[in-house]
Structure formats: structure tokens, C-alpha cells
Amino acid sequence: MERFELAVKAITRAGAALRASRVKNGDVQFKTGYKDLVTYWDKYTEQLLRDEILTAFPNDVIVGEEYPPSGIGKLTWYIDPIDGTTNFVNQHRNYAVSIGCWDGDKPVFGLVLDVEREAMYWAKTNEGAWCNNTRLHVTQRTDLHDMLLTTPGVQYTFLDQNDWREQLIKLARTVRGVRCLGSVALELCEVASGEADLFVTLRSSPWDHNAARIILSEAGGAICTVTGASLSINEKSTVLAANSVENLNGVLSLLSD
Numbered sequence: 522m523e524r525f526e527l528a529v530k531a532i533t534r535a536g537a538a539l540r541a542s543r544v545k546n547g548d549v550q551f552k553t554g555y556k557d558l559v560t561y562w563d564k565y566t567e568q569l570l571r572d573e574i575l576t577a578f579p580n581d582v583i584v585g586e587e588y589p590p591s592g593i594g595k596l597t598w599y600i601d602p603i604d605g606t607t608n609f610v611n612q613h614r615n616y617a618v619s620i621g622c623w624d625g626d627k628p629v630f631g632l633v634l635d636v637e638r639e640a641m642y643w644a645k646t647n648e649g650a651w652c653n654n655t656r657l658h659v660t661q662r663t664d665l666h667d668m669l670l671t672t673p674g675v676q677y678t679f680l681d682q683n684d685w686r687e688q689l690i691k692l693a694r695t696v697r698g699v700r701c702l703g704s705v706a707l708e709l710c711e712v713a714s715g716e717a718d719l720f721v722t723l724r725s726s727p728w729d730h731n732a733a734r735i736i737l738s739e740a741g742g743a744i745c746t747v748t749g750a751s752l753s754i755n756e757k758s759t760v761l762a763a764n765s766v767e768n769l770n771g772v773l774s775l776l777s778d
């Protein structure tokens with residue numbers, strides 16, 4: 522079985538287990554603090570995905586959120602077993618499983634499963650972006666006043682003290698509206714599918730964005746850091762995304778103004 526087919530099979534299995542799951546008292550723990558949760562199900566899902574991948578491709582590298590990196594090969598799988606754990610715990614919806622496969626710094630494929638909607642966002646390099654069987658395209662909007670901005674963390678994007686706060690508030694005032702779903706992967710897929718035009722976060726890890734960024738660029742979107750630097754494959758970073766390179770540059774100039 523090829524890597525993509527294996528990934529589809531594994532993520533589908535993980536999604537079914539999560540839909541059937543129920544979070545019990547004692548399943549939820551704090552990681553770095555009370556805003557940073559991990560559950561029994563995050564670990565269960567990452568282990569399930571690791572087992573499936575490593576059984577078929579034992580030398581591949583796995584970089585997942587809940588366990589230390591493993592492997593020695595060139596092909597790397599970036600795994601977020603549950604992106605949107607707070608939503609998983611509170612709502613049992615608006616959370617995703619995210620798998621991005623890279624050959625060094627070259628994107629191979631990305632899968633983001635919106636678990637409860639059973640919506641599989643996927644893309645292979647140079648083969649377009651899809652949600653289940655529907656082709657995805659970013660919006661054609663060019664005027665910031667017409668745009669919807671999405672950000673996964675209202676508190677740390679707009680409320681907490683940070684170097685970008687004033688500029689990001691200016692951006693929020695300029696666009697038509699701001700939305701917060703609470704999942705980096707699903708919000709980048711919203712831009713890919715045309716449900717939003719812009720995305721920003723000040724905190725993202727490789728497992729948060731390395732699958733969805735492939736889907737976004739195959740849908741015609743553009744992505745970088747809030748300073749305009751190219752997004753690293755392996756480092757935590759800020760993320761800015763837009764429906765086109767031109768609009769990304771427009772937002773960058775607004776942020777640096």
C-alpha cells in the first residue's frame with residue numbers, strides 16, 4: 522500500500538474511534554497549563570496512527586504532538602492526533618486529525634479530517650485540494666473590507682500582550698468579520714475551501730499546520746509567518762495565510778505600517 526492510501530485508511534480508523542469516544546472524568550490533563558489540554562484520546566489516536574505507519578514504513582520519521590519524534594528516514598509524517606482538543610472536550614465537534622507527509626522540505630500530501638462532519642480535506646502535491654470528492658478553491662476576494670479573517674486563539678491574538686497586538690487589532694477592524702473555530706488545521710482548511718479569506722495565529726507547531734498548508738497551497742492560497750518569512754517545516758512559528766499571494770502581501774504591508 523502506498524503512503525497516501527495508508528494515511529487515508531489510518532485517519533479514517535482514527536476518526537471512527539474518536540466519534541465513538543466519550544471523555545470521562547480523569548481523561549483530561551493539563552500540559553503547560555489550564556489552557557493546554559491533553560486527553561487519553563489524543564494519546565490513543567497518535568499511538569494508533571504511529572502503529573499503522575511504522576508497521577508499513579518502519580524507517581519513516583514521525584513528528585507528533587504527544588510523543589517524542591522517532592525514525593531515521595527522509596520521509597516525515599507530521600501528526601496532530603486531535604487539533605482542537607478543547608473543542609473535543611467541550612463540544613465533541615470542531616476538532617480534526619491532521620497528517621502531513623513531507624519528503625525533506627518538499628510537500629507530498631496532507632490530510633485533515635473534520636472528525637464529526639466526516640469531511641476529509643486532502644491534497645497531493647500538484648493534484649489540487651479536495652474535501653471528500655469536491656475540488657477546493659480559495660475565494661477571489663481582493664478587498665480587505667470584504668474579507669473574513671479566522672484566528673484560532675482570540676485571547677492570545679488580540680487580548681494578551683504581544684508585539685503584534687495593535688497591528689492585528691487594526692487588521693481585525695479592517696476586515697468584514699473575525700471568526701474563531703479553535704483549530705489551526707480546520708481554520709486553514711476554511712481558507713482553502715473559501716469559507717474564510719485570511720488566517721492568522723501567533724502560535725503554531727509543525728503538527729498544527731504542516732498538513733493544512735499543503736491543502737491551502739493546492740487550493741490557490743498563500744502562507745508565511747507574520748513577518749513575511751517562509752514558514753519553517755520543523756519550528757514553532759506564527760502563521761499568516763491568505764487566498765492569494767497578492768492579498769498576503771497586502772496584509773503584510775498593513776501589519777508593518
Ligand code: IPD
Binds near residue numbers: 673
Ligand atoms: C491548538 C489548536 C488551537 C490553537 C493552538 C493549538 P491542540 O492545538 O489548534 O486552536 O489556538 O495554538 O495548539 O492543542 O488542540 O492540538
Ligand code: CA
Binds near residue numbers: 601603604705728729
Ligand atoms: Ca494542534
Ligand code: CA
Binds near residue numbers: 563601603604606
Ligand atoms: Ca493536538
